[in-house]
Amino acid sequence: MDWSIQEIAKLAGTTSRTLRHYDDLGLLAPTRVAGNGYRHYDERALVRLQRILLLRELGLGLPAIAEVLEGSADEARALEAHLGWLRQEQGRLARQIASVEKTITALEGGERLMADEMFDGFDHTVHRAEVEQRWGAEAYAAGDRWWRGLGETGQREWKARTAALSRDWTAAAESGLAPDGAEAQALAKRHVEWLTGVPGTPAAVPGGDVKGYVLGLGEMYVADPRFGANYGGQAGAEFVRDALRAYAEREL
Amino acid sequence: MDWSIQEIAKLAGTTSRTLRHYDDLGLLAPTRVAGNGYRHYDERALVRLQRILLLRELGLGLPAIAEVLEGSADEARALEAHLGWLRQEQGRLARQIASVEKTITALEGGERLMADEMFDGFDHTVHRAEVEQRWGAEAYAAGDRWWRGLGETGQREWKARTAALSRDWTAAAESGLAPDGAEAQALAKRHVEWLTGVPGTPAAVPGGDVKGYVLGLGEMYVADPRFGANYGGQAGAEFVRDALRAYAEREL
């Protein structure tokens, strides 16, 4: 129950350097310092060390850990605050990934990747399994036939239309326009018209529940970062949703 | 076409400090340095600066940007390498988030958070809009009634069962077990049995397409990071999918 710095480091799965660092910070002082300056630790120190390391693995900063250990901060509350930051970071990463992917496909002239990923390009941002899950395997197959039937030029045109919509939505969202203003509503109209070009969806079926479909899609754009990335991230997705909602309520 | 350091900084949306930094690194030298030491830039420098800032927004490091700009590295290749790192980071974050959430619910004894977030805890990892989209508003409402009908203790039990499944899947995936081995198949069986407890899903309906449903869910776990987070990240999700697929093919 009296360990040297190396011993306790190995016990806890860390390094002696880290222990000296925590000592410097006042986060974990040695139980006893011998006359020769050597640090010694007991099992209470080990327990404290293990709590520190656990919280660190969760991504908390050392100052936050110190607060929790001193009892001056509630552990659950600290973790929830931390969770918020983690989610933000995750969103940032998702947006960055989408941008990098877009840049790469742009760089490659949109050639090779398109053939493979275009079906992922839009509501086709969706994976096959999800499409089947949502609308059934039959609808997926119908969409696939339609897509291949477009031919090279048709696919190119469709993709251009898709990209233009994405660009215009992003620009509109960033301009701070009102979602229920004239410009945004014009975009929403274009969006719905464009949606009716996708067979197998309610929007394409005469008598289909277009309104419910559009409302649901808007919510999904916000809920799923893969969708939102096409519209300039979270804020963009919320803008699109609000614009679509306003349009659907008024026109559909 | 001859800007001072402040002017070009504003034009490009950055700061003069950053420009001096890039000068120090040799990343972007001023076009001309006057006798008084003042830095001056022309439009070619502006173009280069804008490329730098664009790549930086994508998350590339300055050394990598330098390589791309010097032509000693292929831009697309650099971005794809970067993309790999971004995806790794995202996975790490997802795992950390899952751990933090698990820790919080453990801390709170599964009390308060459950009421609000439990409906997101499961295939209820899904947002309301998505559930409605996939199974219809009626199914959502049925599920909601069922959930509230469970009462406090029932909800606690359900949550414990869910958490146990998540833990066991994660552990199994990390142990390097074979997805079609006995242990994984036992887990898959438990998973399917657990699914049948959720009303409104095909699995709960006698005569429903359980096999297709299970296969689709597996794919979705892989495709959507929000699902994968419950099973130890991307690798865990793939393990779950493979195990479920093997089980479905054999037993359903």
Add this chain to the structure above:
DNA sequence: CTTGACCTTGACGTAACGTCAAGTTCTACC
């Protein structure tokens, strides 16, 4: 007494700048 193993403090490096600090130069106005 020597040789390692282990310990100490001190200090630099990490990514990309933000933020003073101290000193020089330019511009405008009196």
Add this chain to the structure above:
DNA sequence: GGTAGAACTTGACGTTACGTCAAGGTCAAG
């Protein structure tokens, strides 16, 4: 021409959580 204020310069510290030498003291074994 003098002066205030704006803009510019180089230099250097701070940021996160330690890793990694460097130089030197201590301890157990042979």
